[in-house]
Amino acid sequence: MAFALFPSSLPLLQTRASSLALVARPMTISSSLSSPTNAPALKKWVADFHSKSLNFALSGALALALSLTGVGSVEAKVGVNKPELLPKEFSPVIDVAGFLSAGQEKRLTQEIADLERDTGFKLRILAQNYPDTPGLAIRDFWQVDDRTIVFVADPTFGNILNFNVGASVDLDIPRSFWSRLAGKYGNMFYWKEKGEDASIEAAVMAISNCLREPVGPSNCSEVK
Numbered sequence: 001m002a003f004a005l006f007p008s009s010l011p012l013l014q015t016r017a018s019s020l021a022l023v024a025r026p027m028t029i030s031s032s033l034s035s036p037t038n039a040p041a042l043k044k045w046v047a048d049f050h051s052k053s054l055n056f057a058l059s060g061a062l063a064l065a066l067s068l069t070g071v072g073s074v075e076a077k078v079g080v081n082k083p084e085l086l087p088k089e090f091s092p093v094i095d096v097a098g099f100l101s102a103g104q105e106k107r108l109t110q111e112i113a114d115l116e117r118d119t120g121f122k123l124r125i126l127a128q129n130y131p132d133t134p135g136l137a138i139r140d141f142w143q144v145d146d147r148t149i150v151f152v153a154d155p156t157f158g159n160i161l162n163f164n165v166g167a168s169v170d171l172d173i174p175r176s177f178w179s180r181l182a183g184k185y186g187n188m189f190y191w192k193e194k195g196e197d198a199s200i201e202a203a204v205m206a207i208s209n210c211l212r213e214p215v216g217p218s219n220c221s222e223v224k
Contacts, residue, residue, distance in 0.1 A: 080135030161186030
């Protein structure tokens with residue numbers, strides 16, 4: 001499977017978005033780029049393309065986020081931009097839905113800080129119930145870039161786990177990881193039985209474990 005806004009060298013899938021009406025369409029990579037001798041050029045092309053795509057995704061009809069859960073439909077939602085819902089001070093965790101306790105937010109914030117220190121990747125969590133979301137405003141608030149994972153917890157569409165990953169993350173983490181993660185901890189049966197907070201915490205730990213694994217053919221093969 002593949003996700004919206006990625007090159008067509010991988011299988012194609014329509015993805016849904018919490019607020020972004022988008023259907024992935026095939027793209028053509030020139031034969032000169034696909035040549036083994038031009039691997040660095042191809043890598044740069046993918047990174048540049050995804051960087052532009054990420055910027056488009058976060059500045060279009062947005063209330064976050066691209067869902068990588070493998071659902072084969074597109075949900076059209078009106079974009080939201082409510083900076084008044086942002087916290088007054090920076091935080092990597094924004095819980096406008098009230099899913100998390102103060103203690104849980106503190107633990108997640110510490111885990112995110114440790115992960116960023118150890119790996120250089122930035123995990124950001126937005127818990128929302130669409131349309132009550134900061135939406136577009138989080139892009140500048142969090143300074144989203146190619147090393148950022150935007151994790152949107154929103155039960156509106158059934159599966160609560162939604163992700164938008166930067167190009168550098170995509171180069172290291174198998175794309176199948178995100179769909180397996182959503183399938184394990186984001187399905188409706190899981191979060192309705194254990195709670196939205198349990199889904200969020202389990203997903204964060206799985207992401208943390210994955211990002212800490214050495215990059216290789218079998219990294220992130222298990223959702224831990």
